[in-house]
Amino acid sequence: MRRFYQLALGAFLLISASASFAVTPDEMLSDPKLEMRARTIAAQLRCLVCQNQSIDDSDASLARDLRLLVREKLNEGLSDAQVLDYIHARYGDFVLLRPPVKLGTFLLWASPALALIGGGGAVWWSLRRRRTGLAATVTLTEEERRQLSALGANSWIQDRPPSTD
Amino acid sequence: MIVELGHFALALALALAFAQSVIPFIGARLNDVALMRVARPSAITQFLLVALSYSALTYAHIVSDFSVVNVIENSHSMKPFIYKISGVWGNHEGSMLLWVLVLAFCGALVALFSATMSDKLRADALSVQGLISAAFLLFILLTSNPFARLSPAPWEGRDLNPILQDPGLAIHPPLLYFGYVGFSIVFSFAAAALISGRIDAAWARVVRPWTLLAWIALTLGIAMGSYWAYYTLGWGGFWFWDPVENASLMPWLAGTALLHSAAVMEKREALKIWTLFLSILAFSLSLLGTFLVRSGVLTSVHSFASDPERGVFILAILIFFIGGALALFAIRAGALPVGGLFAPISREGALVINNLLLSVICATVVVGTLYPLALEAMTGEKISVGAPFFNGVLMPIALPLALLMPIGQMLPWKRGDLSAALMRLQAAFLIGVMALAVFFASYGAPYLSVITASIAIYLIVGGLSDLFQRITFRLNDQRAILKRLSNVPLSAIGASIAHAGVGVTLLGLAATGWGVESVIAMAPLKAYDVGPYQLMIEEITPRQGPNYSEIYAQMSIHKQGVMLGRIEPAKRFYQTRKMARSEAGILTIGLGQIYAAIGESHPDGTLDARLYYKPLVTLIWIGALIMALGGACSLADRRLRIGVARRSIALRGREAAT
Numbered sequence: 001m002r003r004f005y006q007l008a009l010g011a012f013l014l015i016s017a018s019a020s021f022a023v024t025p026d027e028m029l030s031d032p033k034l035e036m037r038a039r040t041i042a043a044q045l046r047c048l049v050c051q052n053q054s055i056d057d058s059d060a061s062l063a064r065d066l067r068l069l070v071r072e073k074l075n076e077g078l079s080d081a082q083v084l085d086y087i088h089a090r091y092g093d094f095v096l097l098r099p100p101v102k103l104g105t106f107l108l109w110a111s112p113a114l115a116l117i118g119g120g121g122a123v124w125w126s127l128r129r130r131r132t133g134l135a136a137t138v139t140l141t142e143e144e145r146r147q148l149s150a151l152g153a154n155s156w157i158q159d160r161p162p163s164t165d
Numbered sequence: 166m167i168v169e170l171g172h173f174a175l176a177l178a179l180a181l182a183f184a185q186s187v188i189p190f191i192g193a194r195l196n197d198v199a200l201m202r203v204a205r206p207s208a209i210t211q212f213l214l215v216a217l218s219y220s221a222l223t224y225a226h227i228v229s230d231f232s233v234v235n236v237i238e239n240s241h242s243m244k245p246f247i248y249k250i251s252g253v254w255g256n257h258e259g260s261m262l263l264w265v266l267v268l269a270f271c272g273a274l275v276a277l278f279s280a281t282m283s284d285k286l287r288a289d290a291l292s293v294q295g296l297i298s299a300a301f302l303l304f305i306l307l308t309s310n311p312f313a314r315l316s317p318a319p320w321e322g323r324d325l326n327p328i329l330q331d332p333g334l335a336i337h338p339p340l341l342y343f344g345y346v347g348f349s350i351v352f353s354f355a356a357a358a359l360i361s362g363r364i365d366a367a368w369a370r371v372v373r374p375w376t377l378l379a380w381i382a383l384t385l386g387i388a389m390g391s392y393w394a395y396y397t398l399g400w401g402g403f404w405f406w407d408p409v410e411n412a413s414l415m416p417w418l419a420g421t422a423l424l425h426s427a428a429v430m431e432k433r434e435a436l437k438i439w440t441l442f443l444s445i446l447a448f449s450l451s452l453l454g455t456f457l458v459r460s461g462v463l464t465s466v467h468s469f470a471s472d473p474e475r476g477v478f479i480l481a482i483l484i485f486f487i488g489g490a491l492a493l494f495a496i497r498a499g500a501l502p503v504g505g506l507f508a509p510i511s512r513e514g515a516l517v518i519n520n521l522l523l524s525v526i527c528a529t530v531v532v533g534t535l536y537p538l539a540l541e542a543m544t545g546e547k548i549s550v551g552a553p554f555f556n557g558v559l560m561p562i563a564l565p566l567a568l569l570m571p572i573g574q575m576l577p578w579k580r581g582d583l584s585a586a587l588m589r590l591q592a593a594f595l596i597g598v599m600a601l602a603v604f605f606a607s608y609g610a611p612y613l614s615v616i617t618a619s620i621a622i623y624l625i626v627g628g629l630s631d632l633f634q635r636i637t638f639r640l641n642d643q644r645a646i647l648k649r650l651s652n653v654p655l656s657a658i659g660a661s662i663a664h665a666g667v668g669v670t671l672l673g674l675a676a677t678g679w680g681v682e683s684v685i686a687m688a689p690l691k692a693y694d695v696g697p698y699q700l701m702i703e704e705i706t707p708r709q710g711p712n713y714s715e716i717y718a719q720m721s722i723h724k725q726g727v728m729l730g731r732i733e734p735a736k737r738f739y740q741t742r743k744m745a746r747s748e749a750g751i752l753t754i755g756l757g758q759i760y761a762a763i764g765e766s767h768p769d770g771t772l773d774a775r776l777y778y779k780p781l782v783t784l785i786w787i788g789a790l791i792m793a794l795g796g797a798c799s800l801a802d803r804r805l806r807i808g809v810a811r812r813s814i815a816l817r818g819r820e821a822a823t
Contacts, residue, residue, distance in 0.1 A: 022400055024764060024773050025686040046549045051463070052407045054551065057400050097551030104546055108536045112558050115528040119521045127509070 022057055027064065029071050038071050041083055045070070046097050054097060066095075168233055171221025172312040175262075178214035178269070179302040181207050185272075185295030189288035193361075201288035205276040208291050211298060212266075212273035219266045222311050223253050232318035235259060235311045241324035241741055243712040251335040252325045257459065257475075258311035260338060264455070265301050267339070267346040272298065275350055275375075282371060289357030290350070297349055300482045308475045324712060324741035333393030341386030341413055345451040347379025348416060351423070352448035355441050356490055359497045364441065369431040372444065374800055376427055379447075380420045381796040387413050388789030396749050401682075401760050401777050403785060406555040408463050411534040412454030418527035419447040422520045428656075429516050433578060435507060438498045439520070445494060449487040450531070456483050462538060508580040515573030515581075522566040526559055533558075560613075567620050567671060570664050571627025593630050597623030614678030621675055624668030632661040655802035663795025670788025676757075676781035686771040692723065696778030698759055699723045703731075705772060713739045715748070718763050718772060722752055729754060734761040734774070756781045 023042070029035040042056035047063040055063040055070075066087070073083045087095055099105045107114075185207040192200025225233045226249045229242045239256045240249060248255075254263040272294045279287045305311070354372050358364040390413065395403040404410060423443040429436045457463055460476030507513035533550045540546050571593055575586035587594075600622035604615045635657070636649045650658075681696040692699040703719045717735035721728055732750030739746065750761045757780040764773035 022764075022775070023684050025684055026773075028684060044551075044553050046551060052405060052549070052551060057398075057402060057405075092547070094547040094549055097549050098553035098557065099548040099550055104540055104544060105536075105548060108532060108550065109558075111532040111536075112525055112529045112562060115525040116521070116562075119524055123517055123521055 022059060022063075023067065024064075027068055027071065029075065034071075034074050037080055038067070038074055041070050041074075041080055042067055044084065044097050045087060046095050048091065048095060167221050168225050168230065168312050168314070171218040171225075172310070174214045174218040174221070175302065175306060175312075178211050178218065179299060179306060181211045181214065182295045182299035182302055185211060186292045186299055188292075189295075190292040193285045193288040193292075196285075198284055201284045204288045204291035204295075205279075208269075208272040208276035208294065211295070212269040215262075215266050215269040215302075219253075219262055222259060222262060223250060225312075226250070226253050229322065230318075231320070231322055232314050232316065233311075234313045234315050237315060237319055237322045239325050240322040241712055242321060244322075244324060244330070245711050247332070247335060248325055248330045252329070254338050255325050255329040255334060258305070258309045260342075261301070261305050261309050261459065262311055263338065264342055264346065265298065265305060267342045268294075268298055268301065268349060271346055271350050275353075279371075285361060286354070286357055286368075286371070289360050290353040293353035293356040294349065297353070297486065300485070304475075304478050304482065308478050321741075324739065327713065327737065327739040327742060327744050327746045328397060330712075330739075331393065331397055333389060333397065337386060337389045337393055340382050340389055344379050344381075344383025344386050344413075344420075345416060345454065347375060347382055348420060348444075348448040348451050350375040351379065351444045352486075352490065355444035356493060358441060359490075359493045362497055362500060364437055364501055366431050366434050369427050369440065373424075373427045373431060376420060376423050376444075376447075377796050377800045380417070380424055381793045381800070383413065383417050383420060384789055384793045384796065387417060388786050388793075392786050396751060397746070400762065400775060401749070401779065403782075406533075406550075406552045408534050409458055411530050412457045415450040415454060415527060415530055415534070416447050418523055418530065419443055419450050422523040422527070423447050425516045425519050425523075429513050433507065433513055435513055436517070436520075438501055441498065441501075442494060443520075445487075445490045449483075449490070450527075452479075452483050452486060453531075456480060457534070507578070510576065510583050511581045512573065512576045512578045515569065515576050518569060519566070519573060522562055522569075526562055526566075529558055529562070530555070564617065564620060567624050567667070570624060570667065571630065574628065574631045574660060574664065589634060590627050590630060593623050593627035596626045608679050611678045614675045617675035618672055621668045621672035624671060625665045628661050628664030628668055632658060656799045659795045659797070659799030659802070661795070662798055663792045666788045666791030666793075666795055668788070669784050669791055670786075673781050673784030673786075673788060676784070677779065679780050680782070681778040683776045685774060685776070686767060687718075687774045688769075688771050693776065695759065695776045696780075697724060698729070698754075698778060700759070700761065700776055702772065702774075705766065708735075710737070712741065713737045716763075716766070717748075718750075718761075718774070720750060720761060722754075722759055732759065732761055734763045736763055753783060756783050756787075758782050 023039070029038060039056060043054050045055045045066060047053045047055045047058035047060055047066070049060050049062050050058050053063075055066045069087070070083055073086055078086065084096070088100070093100055099108065101109050185204060188207075189201050189204035192198070192203065222233075222235070224230075225236050226240055227246075229236065229240060229249070231237050231240075235256065235258050239252050239259070244252065253259040272291060275287070275291060275294065351372050354368070354375070358368055387410075390410070391403045394405070395401060423440065423446075426436045426440045426443055430440045456476070456479045460479050462476055533555055537548050537550055540548060571590055572583075572586055575589045576583075597619050601615065601619035604618050608615060632653065635653050636646055683693065683695050685693060687693060687700075687702050689702045689705065692701045699722070701721050701723070703721055705716060705718045707714065707716050709715075715735045715737040717733045719731060719733055721731050723729065730752045732752050733748075734750030735748040737746045737748055738744070747762050747764075752759045757778065760777040760779060762775045764775070766772045
């Protein structure tokens with residue numbers, strides 16, 4: 001059992017040495033401001049081999065390479081936008097967690113506005129239709145009005161239109 | 166033998182589900198009460214059969230029957246007992262079986278608690294419910310048989326994915342499924358209403374408790390999943406806008422909208438058609454979520470295309486039910502009677518805006534989740550839609566919604582006075598502005614956190630204001646408070662509580678901007694600052710668990726020389742799957758948490774660690790618990806209770822008189 005345990009521990013150390021976790025201290029920049037910028041940029045870049053993880057969160061070695069690349073570029077004095085552009089140019093749209101606005105993504109970016117305009121329009125239209133439609137149905141003839149008031153239903157006519165069911 | 170019995174029970178359940186979907190439906194068309202009443206016993210029996218089948222699979226997992234493929238692939242003789250039980254749903258086949266179990270359970274609930282319902286409505290609803298059951302049972306039996314055997318049986322299983330070996334997994338999926346599938350009842354009732362062409366306030370009163378029940382379960386399920394991700398994935402994130410998470414958020418958003426529109430329909434007979442549409446939508450989005458998670462389409466559009474059997478089957482189910490319901494809706498909705506009138510400034514008007522904004526959020530999540538898949542399928546172009554997109558786009562919609570929530574609560578039905586409603590919110594506005602000043606002075610940046618946190622405070626105070634004012638309005642005698650409180654309808658109390666819960670969650674979310682993170686190589690016995698606290702590694706030790714080995718660091722947490730507690734972040738290695746997993750060390754201090762995860766150790770004795778101080782972070786989940794509590798409160802309202810629909814009219818009359 002003890003031997004098994006030692007073996008397991010050995011395997012554990014071997015694995016944990018290869019699978020490092022997310023950002024590690026040794027890759028961080030000494031300038032805290034620059035490092036902060038690097039972290040912000042890393043949160044916007046996708047780890048290409050992972051499922052929906054940013055390179056800042058990922059254990060994959062490819063993510064680590066990208067993190068180092070971001071820091072290298074920042075050290076060279078590039079601005080945040082320039083670093084993102086550089087990586088975008090090298091790895092394509094897939095690397096950006098915030099997709100670029102272009103023809104193919106236009107509908108995506110427009111979807112909240114379209115939904116708001118479409119939904120708002122539908123609400124406005126149905127309220128209007130309801131009001132005019134109901135106004136038409138509550139128009140009673142003089143005879144009906146007299147009959148109803150005889151029944152003491154004056155307030156009812158004003159408040160609530162007769163429903164059709 | 167027991168395993169085969171389980172398999173056989175499942176096949177019987179399928180046959181029964183078909184009978185349940187056909188016989189009562191024909192009965193309802195022929196007005197034959199005897200045929201209609203087949204629905205109840207068959208729904209109950211179907212549940213018992215699926216439960217039997219599910220127990221058989223659980224039994225195979227517990228006794229580690231390695232002649233069953235499902236057990237080989239997901240279990241191990243050394244796996245702790247609780248994970249042998251929860252591991253049943255920690256895989257595709259088992260989780261689909263759980264899905265159907267919950268579905269059958271919901272059907273049985275309808276059958277048992279529908280005494281006051283008309284035979285026809287019950288028969289139609291249960292026959293739709295039976296059809297859904299039949300589709301998914303067929304799916305399991307044809308494509309995802311959990312009872313498949315393997316001969317010769319291996320000596321040992323391949324163990325469950327280590328990430329799933331966690332108490333969180335024991336609670337999260339059943340809750341989530343209850344939420345997903347709970348909406349199937351609402352869906353079935355909507356279909357029944359469309360088939361018979363009758364829909365009224367009594368229908369809304371029948372449907373609302375089921376909506377609430379599903380919504381509560383989904384709220385808790387999502388919160389549980391989020392907390393699980395927070396402590397298992399090792400970097401303290403709690404929501405990643407992952408498609409799998411979005412899959413649960415979409416029906417939640419639609420369900421939240423439904424909850425509100427059903428309230429309008431019940432009180433005022435307005436928004437009938439919209440409520441029907443949302444009833445269909447909520448379950449449709451649950452189905453869409455199931456498709457996304459279960460078809461493998463998310464991993465890659467190509468892998469989906471190369472092994473399409475399961476995916477195409479679920480897609481067919483999806484199209485059949487969503488398409489069928491929407492077609493029925495399109496044919497019938499126009500003929501439904503229009504409901505009551507209301508002015509734009511009124512409770513109804515506010516709830517319409519609430520529904521509009523929730524729908525926009527929901528639509529955005531749906532589009533954002535499906536867009537990359539659609540784009541890749543059509544043009545081959547690959548894009549990523551991640552957290553920066555969702556946060557950036559949804560924030561400008563969600564914050565105004567939060568601002569409007571308390572105002573809506575203050576507006577009366579039919580016709581309201583906006584300035585009067587705003588006057589009643591004076592205290593909330595004032596406290597919100599004060600909070601703004603306090604947060605700004607004590608934290609400063611980031612501004613977004615300061616603003617969001619102030620809105621959260623306004624939301625909490627505003628949410629509770631209505632309740633507070635109802636109780637204390639012209640109050641002369643302090644002793645009358647309890648009497649007043651007992652007179653406020655429970656659904657109104659529930660709404661106040663749930664709205665305040667949203668505020669609490671929002672405050673927790675806002676506070677993430679004030680967190681402190683430190684990624685360092687820690688030397689033992691040396692104190693490191695994390696926010697106002699100091700962390701020190703006392704020792705690093707290996708340890709052997711039942712089916713893993715781990716290295717853990719014992720850390721002590723101090724503040725100004727006083728020790729507050731110890732945590733043991735660890736890195737685990739699971740031998741069978743050769744997978745490592747980090748186990749975070751978490752200490753809750755007040756409402757905040759200290760969170761530590763460890764990584765690699767170095768020859769010089771230092772250990773890589775990620776240390777976080779997360780102020781108010783627990784509020785994110787506490788808020789969800791409060792929301793669920795509010796929902797439970799509403800559910801307890803006797804007017805909404807299943808079976809007392811009729812009496813409520815008399816009750817409401819009495820209420821109006823007081």
